[in-house]
Each structure stands twice: as structure tokens, then as C-alpha cells.
Amino acid sequence: MSSPASSSDREKVVSKLPGWLRQNLKVRAAQHGIDIQTAVEQGIRDWCSLASTGQPVDTSGADSFSTFLPPGQWDDFRQSATDRRVSLIQGLAQSVQLWLDANPAPDVERPEITRRVIVCNQKGGVGKTAITAGLGEALAEDSDALHPVRVAKALTKALRASESEAGETEPVEDPLDIENLPGPGLKVLLVDFDPQCHLTNQLGATPLPMSGDSLTNHMAGDPKGDLRDLIVSIDEEAFGGRLHLLPACNDAFLLDVRLSAVRAREAALERALAPLEGDYDVIIVDCPPSLGLSMDAAAYYGRRRDGERAGQSGALIVVQAEDSSADAYELLTTQIDDLRGDLQVDIDYLGIVVNLYDSRRGYIATSSLQGWVDIKDPRVVGLIGDLKEQKEAVRVKRPLLSYAPKSQQAVGMRALAREVL
Structure with missing residues (x-):
């Protein structure tokens, strides 16, 4: 009819x-x-x-x-x-x-040069690990399935809302701002570069034993085997074997000391991970809250390589809408800018992610968010709310995007992934 x-x-x-x-x-x-x-x-x-x-x-x-x-x-x-x-x-x-x-399904578009995302901020507690995991999960989601994504206009709306006074309740997502899109379907390696092992523990993996091999050993030039043997798969159906993790080891607390005796120490992380790059489309490094030699090595790993377009790899900075994040941001960007000048390399900023945002915290939160928006370069590419699903996912040691795939945080992580892409 x-x-x-x-x-x-x-x-x-x-x-x-x-x-x-x-x-x-x-x-x-x-x-x-x-x-x-x-x-x-x-x-x-x-x-x-x-x-x-x-x-x-x-x-x-x-x-x-x-x-x-x-x-x-x-x-x-x-x-x-x-x-x-x-x-x-x-x-x-x-x-x-x-x-x-x-009209067969299009092939997944894979980068010619493995993209390297360095998730960083020397301030602890801003949620670098949650952003690292969520970004990697979103990039690895099935390209033959649809997933709810917050479209760009929703982020713009939220950022504009920061200019007004905080309401009594957290803004609710408008259903019209959500679009169902295929996943990117990329092969992703998450690297837990933090000796506290937060990423490893949150995803339900086991930290590497001090007596065995580790990323630290490979960076220090004292490997005990093949780094591939340490990688574990995040076995959730949503990721189809495309999401892997290189677990951390507590020996990373000694990394700066060990790197001090290594030649060309800024390139130590790249030397360790380079053999793995052919297996992945994207490698995301969860950096420690530190401004030491390990951060230099991470920033150098994210530099723009010959033949790589600007913005393909680089530093993704995670902050919160409060004053101490701004102080930490200044310290981090100063270190990266110094490294750029000292080594004559291009290290791109992929953007700022304002994490754990809650406008109900009042003027401090809303005015701080506006401060981040005003920076412009790097611009704010993600706004992730402080909601319960992420905490629950951590408690049960499961990826957020498989534990609560339709939650506001999951929807925001997918939007972030598309901004970074």
C-alpha cells in the first residue's frame, strides 16, 4: 500500500x-x-x-x-x-x-603509516587510562555493525552551554544528536606505559611479573624475548580480535633510571614498538603522570614521520574542568615544545579531551571548560561526562564499550574516535 x-x-x-x-x-x-x-x-x-x-x-x-x-x-x-x-x-x-x-561493504581504510596516539598529562587522576581504553575500543568496533555516535553538533552544543550558568541537573543528550554509524574496524594496540598498571587492570589483564620480560626491558636494550609474546587480546565480541593490549609491569618505575644509560634514549620507545607496527593500524600509548625521560620517549614516538600528514599521529591531552589541570597542561606543553626545538621534530597536538565533566559542580567546572574551549589550538575534541558506567566497567574489569555500549560515555568515546581520525 x-x-x-x-x-x-x-x-x-x-x-x-x-x-x-x-x-x-x-x-x-x-x-x-x-x-x-x-x-x-x-x-x-x-x-x-x-x-x-x-x-x-x-x-x-x-x-x-x-x-x-x-x-x-x-x-x-x-x-x-x-x-x-x-x-x-x-x-x-x-x-x-x-x-x-x-554494493558490497567497503574495505576498511587503513593508514599507510601506523598512527601513534600518545595520551598524556603529567597530572594524575584526570582519566588518561579511561580515555586510552575508550578511544581504542571505539576505533576497533565492528565495521559491519552500527553503533550510536554523538554527532559533531552535539559536542558544539555542549561546549556552547559552558558559557551559561550551570543548571541543577546534568544536561541530557538529545536523541536527535545521536547517529548510528558503522565502527571503524581498525586493528588497535593499547600500550600500558604506566608502572601503576591501571590500563592493564581495568581491562581484566594481569600485569607482567618483575622477573620476566617487559616493555621496559626492550626500551633499555635488555630484552628477554619477543615483545609480541607479551601482547594479550581483549576478547570481546564487539572488537572481533582487533583490540590488543601490551600489559604494564611495575619495573616501569625504574624506566627513567635505566633510560639514563641508553644512547638516543628519546627513541627508546620507538625502537621497542617499531617491530609491532606492521600488525596494527593504530597504537595508543597510555602515558604515566610524569615529565621525565619516559615522557620524552613517548612524545618522540608520536612525532610526525617522513611522509606522514599533519595530525595523523601526536599527543592527545586529557584534562578536567578545574584549575590544577591547567597548571599541568602548561608543564606538559612546555616539555613537548622544548623537545620539538631540541630535536627539530614536529610533534602534533591531536586535541584536548575534557574528561569527567559535570556542570552541576558550578562555576568552577563551566568556566574551566570555557577556558579549554578558548585555547583553539589545540582545540577541544572530546567532552566526556562523569557518569557511573565507566566506574562500573572498571569495577567488573570490562571495556566500557562492551559493558555499556549505549551509555553517554560510550557515545562520546565514539565521537572522540572520529575526531581523532
Whole structure:
């Protein structure tokens, strides 16, 4: 049946499709960046132009499906189905399958040079580990599934709201600001570079024993084996084996001392991780709250390499909307700028993430957020609320995006991932 659509020059049509076929259609249309109605229109047009009836499609369990088509197309389709002696449901299913076959899922776009993200701030407690994990999880999500993402206008709205006085309640996300998008499907390595092992523990892995091999040993030039043997997979269905972790070891407390005896110590992290880069699209380093030699090595690892475009790799700075984060930010950027000058390298800032934000904390929070927004370069690329789901995920030692995939924090992490990309 059909009825005029009041919002456009199309007409609304109602039929039935099996759930699995409707889901494949939604995902594939999103992968190609087109509306479902456009995909169905193309499929019906191509089906009507076939010389004979297409291959039968299993339509058992089909339920209501509606879309909008150009005026007259549904009538032409109905006539074609009658001529071919197939039901409208079968004809529509064949049309959708025909479009799917003609428009396969695009390949995941992989970088020519492995991208390196250094998540840093010498101030502890700002949530670097949560941002490292959330960013990596979002980048590794399945490209053949849809995930709720906060669109760019929602971040802009939140940042503008910081200019007004805090309300009595935390702002609620507008459902219209959420869009379901395919995951990036990238291969991601998370590196726990912090001797406190927070990232390792939060993701349910075991810190490396002091008596064995570690990233510290490889950086100090005293490896005891292959660094690949230390890597563990984050075995959650949402990541499909694409998300891995290099656990930390408490021996990293001694890293600065050991690096002091190493030649070209700024390149120590790069020398250790370079053999792994061919296995990953992105490597994300969770840095310790330190401004020592280990931070120099991390910043140098994130420098722009020959042939790499600006903004592909670099430092992602995590802060909170309060005054002490601003002091720490100045210290960190001074160190990075000094390293740039001393070694004559380009180290890009990928942006600022304001984490654990809650406008109910009043003027301190809102005015501090506005201060971060005013910096402009680097600009604010993420605003993550202080909500319970992240704390719960840490408690149960599970990734946030699989524990609470529809939470506001998860939605914000996906938005951050797309800003960084």
C-alpha cells in the first residue's frame, strides 16, 4: 500500500522484510553514506529492469517495513511483481538483496603509516587510562555493525552551554544528536606505559611479573624475548580480535633510571614498538603522570614521520574542568615544545579531551571548560561526562564499550574516535 508523504515529494510505502535483511540494509546503507530509501529505490529500479525473476530470498519471519519512494515507482514495482508471479514481499526482498550484492561493504581504510596516539598529562587522576581504553575500543568496533555516535553538533552544543550558568541537573543528550554509524574496524594496540598498571587492570589483564620480560626491558636494550609474546587480546565480541593490549609491569618505575644509560634514549620507545607496527593500524600509548625521560620517549614516538600528514599521529591531552589541570597542561606543553626545538621534530597536538565533566559542580567546572574551549589550538575534541558506567566497567574489569555500549560515555568515546581520525 502507499500514501502521500507530507514531508517530501516521495510517497510512503509499507510492506514486509525479514529482520536479517533489514539489518543488512541498514548497515550497508550507512557504510556507503546513503539513506535507506535511496538504497531501496535503486534496488527496486534494478530489479524491475531484470530480464527474469531473481533468486528467491527466504522471507520467513518478515515483519513490517516502510520507506519512501518516488511517486509511481511502487505501482511499477507492483506490476512487475504481478507479471513475474511473485509476491510483493518476495519482490521487495529480492530488490534489497540485489542492491546489497551490487554494493558490497567497503574495505576498511587503513593508514599507510601506523598512527601513534600518545595520551598524556603529567597530572594524575584526570582519566588518561579511561580515555586510552575508550578511544581504542571505539576505533576497533565492528565495521559491519552500527553503533550510536554523538554527532559533531552535539559536542558544539555542549561546549556552547559552558558559557551559561550551570543548571541543577546534568544536561541530557538529545536523541536527535545521536547517529548510528558503522565502527571503524581498525586493528588497535593499547600500550600500558604506566608502572601503576591501571590500563592493564581495568581491562581484566594481569600485569607482567618483575622477573620476566617487559616493555621496559626492550626500551633499555635488555630484552628477554619477543615483545609480541607479551601482547594479550581483549576478547570481546564487539572488537572481533582487533583490540590488543601490551600489559604494564611495575619495573616501569625504574624506566627513567635505566633510560639514563641508553644512547638516543628519546627513541627508546620507538625502537621497542617499531617491530609491532606492521600488525596494527593504530597504537595508543597510555602515558604515566610524569615529565621525565619516559615522557620524552613517548612524545618522540608520536612525532610526525617522513611522509606522514599533519595530525595523523601526536599527543592527545586529557584534562578536567578545574584549575590544577591547567597548571599541568602548561608543564606538559612546555616539555613537548622544548623537545620539538631540541630535536627539530614536529610533534602534533591531536586535541584536548575534557574528561569527567559535570556542570552541576558550578562555576568552577563551566568556566574551566570555557577556558579549554578558548585555547583553539589545540582545540577541544572530546567532552566526556562523569557518569557511573565507566566506574562500573572498571569495577567488573570490562571495556566500557562492551559493558555499556549505549551509555553517554560510550557515545562520546565514539565521537572522540572520529575526531581523532
